Amino acid sequence: MPIQTVKGPIEPDELGICACHEHLYVDLSHIKNDQDCCLQDEKLVAEDLEQFKALGGRTVIEVTNDGMGRNPEILKHLSTTLDLHIVASTGCYKDPFIPEEKKQWTRDQFAEWMTDEICHGIAGTAIKPGVIGEIGSSFNEFKPIESELFHGAIEAARQTGLPLSTHTTLGTCAADQINLFITEGLPLHQVIIGHQDLNRDNGVVLDVLKSGAYVALDTIGKENYRSDQDRLNALLLFLKEGYEDQLLLSSDLTRKSHLRSFGGQGYDVVLRSFVPALKKWGVSESVIEKLLMENPKKAFSIKERR
Numbered sequence: 001m002p003i004q005t006v007k008g009p010i011e012p013d014e015l016g017i018c019a020c021h022e023h024l025y026v027d028l029s030h031i032k033n034d035q036d037c038c039l040q041d042e043k044l045v046a047e048d049l050e051q052f053k054a055l056g057g058r059t060v061i062e063v064t065n066d067g068m069g070r071n072p073e074i075l076k077h078l079s080t081t082l083d084l085h086i087v088a089s090t091g092c093y094k095d096p097f098i099p100e101e102k103k104q105w106t107r108d109q110f111a112e113w114m115t116d117e118i119c120h121g122i123a124g125t126a127i128k129p130g131v132i133g134e135i136g137s138s139f140n141e142f143k144p145i146e147s148e149l150f151h152g153a154i155e156a157a158r159q160t161g162l163p164l165s166t167h168t169t170l171g172t173c174a175a176d177q178i179n180l181f182i183t184e185g186l187p188l189h190q191v192i193i194g195h196q197d198l199n200r201d202n203g204v205v206l207d208v209l210k211s212g213a214y215v216a217l218d219t220i221g222k223e224n225y226r227s228d229q230d231r232l233n234a235l236l237l238f239l240k241e242g243y244e245d246q247l248l249l250s251s252d253l254t255r256k257s258h259l260r261s262f263g264g265q266g267y268d269v270v271l272r273s274f275v276p277a278l279k280k281w282g283v284s285e286s287v288i289e290k291l292l293m294e295n296p297k298k299a300f301s302i303k304e305r306r
Helices: 042-054 072-082 107-120 144-160 174-184 202-211 228-240 269-280 285-299
Strands: 003-005 008-010 017-022 057-062 085-087 131-137 164-168 191-193 214-217 247-249
Touching: 003 085, 017 247, 017 285, 042 057, 042 072, 072 085, 107 144, 131 144, 144 164, 144 174, 164 174, 174 191, 174 202, 202 214, 202 228, 214 228, 228 247, 228 269, 247 285, 269 285
Parallel strands: 017 057, 057 085, 131 164, 164 191, 191 214, 214 247
Antiparallel strands: 003 008
């Protein structure tokens, strides 16, 4: 099945090296009261993406959704200008970032809205999302509106076959998310559990992997949360346990200060520093190709509807 990009569907083999969880045009400043969280300078983002592309990057999964400053037209322009595949998203993030007009919505309203965007285009455009995400739970809990959002996202995923990519606040609630998907009967090969490199309980992450879901180690370079050496150690464990077919990598840039031009890690941090570290620790080229290409190709392909 194809992968839906902002310029239309592509075959999975066209995906290439893929960053599984990024933000190219995002604004969280209205909630965080910090202008650094407004990353909406298209020119600077394009310059940073050029470095990702120079190291072989071919595709970005862009998980900025409604309430986070989403702009599909900007994404399409970046895709055209840079000759990069960009996958846009539908859905909402988590409390308190859910737009005011949706804060009292039911799961059915969320499902109907997401399904409409998937079938007809985002916010009145003809640009269709290729992923439902990032759908989030709060720190160690599901707020009531987040529960409605998750159920709506599950129904939209069931109806359309789109992959569902989640946010776990500091890695928490991963097991709870998996249990919800199992209870609701959503196939776990359609699910990407996010931010598990922020989950320091490797046992929980291994349980998530055992369930069959994809696991995103997607905050690489954010060493204020956790050192990349710790992330590397965890990844090496997951690989040793045999889960090389379910792991995805990215860096989740959300701030101006994350750009290379402001001294940050940049969109190329995985390719520039993390992958060479993997090679130094003996991870084979074939496994690295799975992490960067083969696994995203499977994870973000549209699934057969059930």
